[in-house]
Amino acid sequence: xxxxxSLLVLDQVVKTFGGVxxxxxxxxxxxxxxxxxxxxxxxxxxxxxxxxxTGLFHPSAGSIRFNGAKLEAMAPQDIAATGISRTYxxxxxxxxxxxxxxxxxxxxLRRGVSLWSSFLGLPAASSxxxxxxxxxxxxxxxxxxxHRADELAETLSYGEQRRIEIARxxxxxxxxxxxxxxxxxxxxxxxxxxxxxxxxxxxxxxxxLMVEHNMSLVTAFCDSCTVMNFGRLLAEGDPKTCIADPxxxxxxxxxxxxxxxxxxxR
Amino acid sequence: METFLDLWAAYGSTVTFAMVNALxxxxxxxxxxxxxxxxxxxxxxxxxGFLAAQLSGKFGLPLWAAFPAAALGGGFAAAVVAFAFLxxxxxxxxxxxxxxxxxxxxxxxNAPALTGGVNGLIVPVRVEPLELAILLALCTVVFxxxxxxxxxxxxxxxREDAAVASTMGISxxxxxxIAFLISGVVGGLGGAAxxxxxxxxxxxxxxxxxxxxxxxxxxxxxxxxxxGPIIGAAVFTALPTTMQxxxxxxxxxxxxxxxxxxxxFLPRGLxxxxxxxxxxxxxxxxxxxxxxxxxxxAHA
Amino acid sequence: MQLFVEQLINGWALGSLxxxxxxxxxxxFSTLGILNAAHGxxxxxxxxxxxxxxxxxxVPFPVAIAAGVIGGGLxxxxxxxxxxxxxxxxxxxxxxxxxxxxAFWIILDSLAGFATGQQSLAFPAASYPNQMVVMGPLRVPQxxxxxxxxxLVCTIGIHLLIQKTRIGAAMRAVGWNEVAAALGGVNARMVILLTAFLAGATSGLAGxxxxxxxxxxxxxxxxxxxxKGFAAVVVGGYDDVRGTAIAGICLGIIEVFVAQYISxxxxxxxxxxxxxxxxxxxxxxxxxxASFVRA
Numbered sequence: 059x060x061x062x063x064s065l066l067v068l069d070q071v072v073k074t075f076g077g078v079x080x081x082x083x084x085x086x087x088x089x090x091x092x093x094x095x096x097x098x099x100x101x102x103x104x105x106x107x108x109x110x111x112t113g114l115f116h117p118s119a120g121s122i123r124f125n126g127a128k129l130e131a132m133a134p135q136d137i138a139a140t141g142i143s144r145t146y147x148x149x150x151x152x153x154x155x156x157x158x159x160x161x162x163x164x165x166x167l168r169r170g171v172s173l174w175s176s177f178l179g180l181p182a183a184s185s186x187x188x189x190x191x192x193x194x195x196x197x198x199x200x201x202x203x204x205h206r207a208d209e210l211a212e213t214l215s216y217g218e219q220r221r222i223e224i225a226r227x228x229x230x231x232x233x234x235x236x237x238x239x240x241x242x243x244x245x246x247x248x249x250x251x252x253x254x255x256x257x258x259x260x261x262x263x264x265x266x267l268m269v270e271h272n273m274s275l276v277t278a279f280c281d282s283c284t285v286m287n288f289g290r291l292l293a294e295g296d297p298k299t300c301i302a303d304p305x306x307x308x309x310x311x312x313x314x315x316x317x318x319x320x321x322x323x324r
Numbered sequence: 325m326e327t328f329l330d331l332w333a334a335y336g337s338t339v340t341f342a343m344v345n346a347l348x349x350x351x352x353x354x355x356x357x358x359x360x361x362x363x364x365x366x367x368x369x370x371x372x373g374f375l376a377a378q379l380s381g382k383f384g385l386p387l388w389a390a391f392p393a394a395a396l397g398g399g400f401a402a403a404v405v406a407f408a409f410l411x412x413x414x415x416x417x418x419x420x421x422x423x424x425x426x427x428x429x430x431x432x433x434n435a436p437a438l439t440g441g442v443n444g445l446i447v448p449v450r451v452e453p454l455e456l457a458i459l460l461a462l463c464t465v466v467f468x469x470x471x472x473x474x475x476x477x478x479x480x481x482x483r484e485d486a487a488v489a490s491t492m493g494i495s496x497x498x499x500x501x502i503a504f505l506i507s508g509v510v511g512g513l514g515g516a517a518x519x520x521x522x523x524x525x526x527x528x529x530x531x532x533x534x535x536x537x538x539x540x541x542x543x544x545x546x547x548x549x550x551x552g553p554i555i556g557a558a559v560f561t562a563l564p565t566t567m568q569x570x571x572x573x574x575x576x577x578x579x580x581x582x583x584x585x586x587x588x589f590l591p592r593g594l595x596x597x598x599x600x601x602x603x604x605x606x607x608x609x610x611x612x613x614x615x616x617x618x619x620x621x622a623h624a
Numbered sequence: 625m626q627l628f629v630e631q632l633i634n635g636w637a638l639g640s641l642x643x644x645x646x647x648x649x650x651x652x653f654s655t656l657g658i659l660n661a662a663h664g665x666x667x668x669x670x671x672x673x674x675x676x677x678x679x680x681x682x683v684p685f686p687v688a689i690a691a692g693v694i695g696g697g698l699x700x701x702x703x704x705x706x707x708x709x710x711x712x713x714x715x716x717x718x719x720x721x722x723x724x725x726x727a728f729w730i731i732l733d734s735l736a737g738f739a740t741g742q743q744s745l746a747f748p749a750a751s752y753p754n755q756m757v758v759m760g761p762l763r764v765p766q767x768x769x770x771x772x773x774x775x776l777v778c779t780i781g782i783h784l785l786i787q788k789t790r791i792g793a794a795m796r797a798v799g800w801n802e803v804a805a806a807l808g809g810v811n812a813r814m815v816i817l818l819t820a821f822l823a824g825a826t827s828g829l830a831g832x833x834x835x836x837x838x839x840x841x842x843x844x845x846x847x848x849x850x851x852k853g854f855a856a857v858v859v860g861g862y863d864d865v866r867g868t869a870i871a872g873i874c875l876g877i878i879e880v881f882v883a884q885y886i887s888x889x890x891x892x893x894x895x896x897x898x899x900x901x902x903x904x905x906x907x908x909x910x911x912x913x914a915s916f917v918r919a
Contacts, residue, residue, distance in 0.1 A: 112491045134490035144491055152484040154548060154598040163481045167493035169474050173502070176473040187474075210598065213605035230493055361718060408904060415862075418659055418718065420903050423858050426851060427896040434893050536661065536726050543723045580731035584707060587723045591716040 065090040065234060065265045066111070071120035073106055073289075080106045082289040083120065088234070093256055093266045095276045095283035095297060099309055103289040104269045105147050108236050111267075112144050113137040125233065139167060141233035145223045145240060147269070151211045157222050158207040161194040164229025168193075197225040201255065217244045224255070235259065237268040241275060253279045273301055273310075285309075335565065336453065342561040343456045344521055347514030348538035349545065349553030350463055354507040356547045358500045359483035361414065362421040363535045364405050365511040367428045368398035370530035372512025373519040374432070374439050380449045380520075387449055391459065391516055398512020399505050406504035410497060425535055432527035444526030451520035459517065460554075463510055467550035470506075479503060537561075544586055546593025555594055626761050631880050637768035637837070639876020640775035643860075643869045645830035645853035647782060648700075648823030650862040655795050655819045657718055661725040662703055663853075664846030665732035666824045667831030670696035671841045672739050674832040678751045685752050689832050696828020697821040703728050704820040736843040746839035767837045774833060778826055779869040786865065795819060852879075855895055859902045861909020871910060 066088040073081040081103045088094045096104050109115045111122060113134035122129040127140050143164075151160055169176070169190055175183040198204045201221035206214060211222055220240060227235060237256070241249040249272075256266055256279055270276050276283060277297045285292040285300050287309040293300045300306055332339075351365040372394030379385040379393055409420055432439040439445065470476050478499050481489035486496040518534075519525045537560060545556020563582060567575040592599065649663045670692035677683045677691040707724035714720065753766035786792040791814070798815045830849060835841040856875055860867030875895055882894045902909070 114487055114491065133495070134487070135493050135495040138491055138493035146488070150485055150488045152481050152488070154484065154601070155480065156601070159477065159480075163477050163489075163494075164492055166474065166478060166481075171474070173473070173475045173478075177469055177475060179469060179473075209608070210601035210605055213602060226492070356719075361722075415653070415657070415718070419653075419854075419858055419862065422659075423855065423896075423899050423903060426855070427900050430893045430896045434890075536729075539719075540723055540726055543719050547719070574734070576734035577731050580727045580729075580734070583730070584724055584727035587720055587727065588707075588710045591711055591714045591720045 063089050065125055066267065067123045068107070068111075069121045069123070071107070071110060071122060072118045073103075073110055073115060074118045080289050081110065081117075084286065084289065084291055086284045086291065086294065088265060088267050089282065090265055091260065091263060092281040093260050093268065093279055095280035096267060096269045096286065097271070097273075097276055097283055097300075098286035098292065101288075102286040102309075104286060105238055106289075107286070108144060108238050108267075108269065111137075111236060112142060138230060141230075142236065143227040143230050143232035143234070144236035145220070145227050145238055147238040147242070149216070149219045149223055151219055151223060151226070153212055155211060156208050157198060157203055157211050157214070158191070158194055160211050160222055161197050161225045161229050162190065164197075164226035165190045165194055167230040194225075194229065197228050198222070200228070201225045202251070217248045220244065221252075224252070228259075232264070234265045234267065237266060239269050239271060241270070241272065249275060277301065338562055338565050340453050340456060340521055342558045343453070343460050344514060344517045345537055345541055345561050346460055346554045346557035347463060347510055347517055348534060349541035349557040350467060350550070351507045351511035351514055352538045352542045353467075353547055353550065353553040354510060355500070355503045356542060357483060358479040358496075358503040359414070359486060360410075360500055360503065361418045361539075362405075362409070362504075362507070363418070363425050363539070364402070364409075364421045364504075365507060365514070365538055366425045366530050366532075366535045367405065368401050368508045368511030369515030369518065369534060370428050370432060370527075371401045371515065372398040373515030373525055373530060374445070375512075376516035377445045377447045377519045377525055378438065381445065381447060387451060387455065387520065390449070390520075391513060394512040394516035395509045396512070398508040398510070398515065400508070402504045402508020402511070405508075406501050410500055410504070422535070425532065429527045429531050432530070439527060440525075442526065444524055444529075445519075447519050447523045447525060449520055450523055451517060456517060456521070459513065463513065464550065464554065466506075471550055475499070475502065540583060543593055544583065546595035548592065549595050549597050552593050552595040559594070627884075629762060630764065631884050632877060633762075633764050633768060633772075635877035635880030636873055637771045637876070638880060639856075639873035640771045641830050641834045641837075641849065641872075642852040642856045642875055643872025644771075644775050644778060644833070645827055645849040646856035646860070646868045646872050647778065647865055648826040649853055650857040650860070650865070650868050651782070651819055651826075652823045653857070654863040655798055656704075656708070656721075656816060658708060658721040658725065659718060660823075661722065662707075662728040662732060663725075663823070663827055664850035665729055665736065665843070666696040666700050666827040666846070667834065667849050668736045668841075668843045668846035669699055669732065670828030670831035671835030671845055672736060672745075673828075674835065675745055675747060675841045678747060688747075688751065689829070692828045692832030692835075693825045694828075696831060697825035699732075700820045700824020700827070701817055703732075703824075704816065709816075733843045733846075736846075740842045743842065744839075744844065745841040747836045747841070752836050765837075767833070771833050771837065774829060775869060775873075778829070779865055782822065782826075783865045791815065791818065852876075852895070855899050858899060859909060864909065867910040 064087040068084055068086040071081055071084045072079060084107065096107060098104055106115065110117050111129065113129065113132055117130050124140060124142065129137050152163065155163070170186045171183040176187065195204055195207060198207055201224055203218060203221050203225065206218065211219060224237070224240065240252050244252065253275065256268070260266060268279070270279070280297045282295060283297045283300050284294050285306050292309060293303045293306050348365055348369060351368065355362045375397040376390040376394040380390045405424070409417055412420055433441055478489065478494045481492070481494055482496045482499045490496055515530065518529065522529065541556035541560040542553045544560055545554065546552030563579045564575055567578040571578045645667060649660065652658050652660050673695035674688040674692035677688045683691070707728050708721045711720040711724065753770065755766050756763040757766055757769060786795055794811070794815050798812055831845060834849060835845055852875060856868050856872035859875065860869070860871030878898065879891050879895055883891045
């Protein structure tokens with residue numbers, strides 16, 4: 059029933075590493091056109107979920123459905139082609155590439171020409187290359203990085219690298235964007251800017267699933283959320299209600315008297 | 325003019341071999357630039373070399389018909405190798421490809437009908453340095469075009485981080501398979517070029533020596549730009565000649581020491597676009613800081 | 625039957641040399657991630673060290689062996705510290721060290737040529753146990769028995785070292801990830817030095833024993849061992865000492881039997897056909913786990 063408006067559905071997804079379950083039967087729904095938060099304490103298995111959706115890992119059991127496609131047995135590049143794109147918890151830009159080249163690489167899926175015609179430099183391929191380049195510059199502009207287009211990405215600051223990574227992920231013109239802690243290491247105003255960008259993208263029709271640590275950002279950014287702990291679903295629904303949930307409070311801050319005891323020790 | 329002829333008499337063969345080695349180095353670079361360390365260029369060279377030698381020797385094929393045949397042969401061999409080896413993890417890939425080089429020599433030794441066996445083959449056709457230069461120029465144009473194409477961009481991504489590249493819709497397998505085909509074609513051409521230069525080939529011609537020459541040339545010159553292997557091949561080929569002129573007797577030792585020093589002090593090779601970018605960034609930072617300091621002074 | 629058994633032992637001893645040599649090559653490859661082209665030169669130089677110890681100083685056989693083993697080990701440590709250590713911080717991966725190892729291969733091979741006067745030297749017959757051991761109808765050279773025992777001792781010793789001791793656990797950890805190993809309190813530098821020394825020492829042992837039994841002390845000794853030892857590593861799986869040992873012995877036996885019963889000209893061909901078969905059918909070697917796939 060709830061699957062009806064959902065773009066992405068995780069159904070009883072399990073992932074074990076050497077007998078230890080990093081994700082133990084997670085079920086989650088991401089509504090079309092929403093910003094959905096994936097939250098939970100460290101080691102809850104959030105990044106593993108992102109890796110499972112993008113095909114870097116394959117689930118040990120369960121199914122992942124996206125827009126009518128069954129992702130669980132697909133290769134990463136085929137999953138990307140269905141319209142899923144992502145960023146990484148610790149920025150993974152390509153060494154030796156300029157900011158523009160990073161985003162151009164992100165545009166690989168919508169290059170519009172075959173590798174062969176691009177090699178031959180046919181007129182159609184050249185004009186396609188130029189228009190993709192324009193798009194890439196436009197994407198850099200969206201994350202306020204156009205002025206750094208021709209600089210090596212690795213020479214830029216951490217926050218700038220994160221923004222380039224978002225632009226790169228947008229390069230493939232995805233339907234679903236997965237952001238893995240997009241504001242980590244950013245100051246408050248940078249994080250706000252990311253929040254505004256996320257809302258702009260949603261209003262333009264994109265669906266966003268984001269892993270986020272900062273609770274106040276989750277309530278500010280997300281329309282709905284899934285809370286995980288020890289690889290399992292803890293709560294689901296409206297962010298404010300979720301965070302107020304005693305089980306969530308306990309997972310994040312420990313039992314009330316644990317916190318008191320820690321306070322006493324200090 | 326006369327001095328040129330003198331120079332050519334002294335160093336002509338070095339230049340010729342530098343061009344042949346550049347083809348081998350480009351073949352190695354083709355796969356290395358997609359993140360695959362493979363010694364199979366030697367195998368493709370052997371296929372191309374023996375094919376070209378037999379076609380020109382037995383069937384009287386002219387040079388410019390033998391080269392495309394060698395390219396096709398090398399490409400075909402590469403397709404088979406890529407199919408068998410691309411599923412291996414990178415360390416195993418390196419070992420397996422080296423093993424294949426050993427196997428190729430033994431196979432060649434035991435197939436005298438095709439390769440002349442231990443006696444080798446006399447190659448009746450000779451390639452002129454100018455023709456060789458044209459061949460190398462053609463190959464260079466191909467690599468230059470590749471570098472500026474979607475394939476070039478994708479191969480850099482696959483080399484730096486194959487997993488990330490795959491989540492952007494790039495299939496590492498497909499990119500590396502194409503890279504192997506290119507490596508095979510260029511390696512086959514190099515093998516034929518070597519046959520037409522030496523005019524005598526045997527199973528020992530295509531062996532570990534070439535494997536190490538080509539990999540050293542590529543890494544020495546830099547494996548991040550197509551210019552690297554060409555420069556590297558020139559340096560590595562000229563090294564023994566130069567060393568013999570400077571320190572006869574111990575030229576081999578000197579060659580090893582130079583190789584060692586270059587590698588330790590320039591581990592990314594002589595041609596390194598990333599280092600240029602880093603320098604540019606450092607300069608830019610200096611300028612902005614200088615500008616800021618000037619502004620501060622103006623305010624004060 | 626008598627010939628058969630004698631040839632079996634003959635092949636076993638030959639294969640033990642390949643395996644002894646291959647163990648160190650595989651150890652360095654799996655622990656330090658280095659494809660070491662200079663590994664053969666350790667064997668050549670160990671044999672040369674042993675030879676001159678006997679020739680100049682008239683030392684007894686065990687001392688000559690020790691000179692080779694320690695010499696090989698120290699040489700490997702020197703090569704590692706000069707050629708590989710500076711590259712570790714620069715993250716050049718497998719490539720940088722491969723090139724510096726090629727450089728050392730060129731340097732050490734050509735120096736070995738000078739050391740032996742560009743010819744092949746032989747240990748004086750009186751300097752090593754050159755008697756036959758008679759076991760019933762069998763007559764086996766003492767050197768063959770020593771070689772076979774040497775491999776057994778080294779294989780068991782290194783296997784126990786890697787699997788059962790703390791430093792062995794550290795070696796396995798470095799093999800996975802040097803950064804992680806450093807964070808986990810493992811003294812990575814100690815592991816690197818120990819691995820390099822062990823590799824050089826085993827290669828050196830193979831070199832001295834091989835130099836004596838083949839009467840060939842020159843740079844070609846290391847190159848010959850390199851080709852076959854490498855095959856043993858690929859067939860046996862580079863990350864398991866036992867695999868290398870078994871594969872080396874099998875290759876030696878096959879080589880001797882093919883030469884005896886089929887034809888000497890097929891000897892190498894057979895070895896490499898086997899290698900090819902393994903590459904295609906069992907690319908991770910005898911003991912290699914099948915679960916490892918490219919990510």
